[in-house]
Amino acid sequence: MTEVYASPEITMRYYGDGVREGAQMPFNFNLITDVDGTSSAAEIKYALDKFLTFKPVDKLANWVVSVISKISNDKLEFGIVVWFYEKHRIRREIVGRKSNI
Numbered sequence: 001m002t003e004v005y006a007s008p009e010i011t012m013r014y015y016g017d018g019v020r021e022g023a024q025m026p027f028n029f030n031l032i033t034d035v036d037g038t039s040s041a042a043e044i045k046y047a048l049d050k051f052l053t054f055k056p057v058d059k060l061a062n063w064v065v066s067v068i069s070k071i072s073n074d075k076l077e078f079g080i081v082v083w084f085y086e087k088h089r090i091r092r093e094i095v096g097r098k099s100n101i
Contacts, residue, residue: 002026005033008054015059024060031063 002014002023008030016022034047048063055061 005029008051011051012054012056015056025062027064028062029064031065 002025004011004014004026008028011026011028014023014026028051030047030051031044034050035044039047051063052061
């Protein structure tokens with residue numbers, strides 16, 4: 001893991017350059033730097049897409065999300081996302097209540 005507060009273009013360099021291996025997971029801080037309690041769903045999607053647009057296809061994506069106090073209560077979701085890795089598929093279950101995002 002590596003940590004850098006930089007644009008997605010620069011952050012992608014930490015994955016490696018095709019000749020040298022890079023980090024398995026450079027932290028993605030877009031949800032901290034680009035999103036707050038006043039952000040709309042479209043702005044949140046833009047922050048997600050900004051990272052995914054530049055991420056190499058064969059590398060892991062991740063999102064660092066900070067503390068709850070950054071997000072307003074009407075967008076807060078109490079719950080967790082649970083991923084189950086089965087033989088040939090990934091199943092996701094959401095535990096908790098629905099978010100207003």
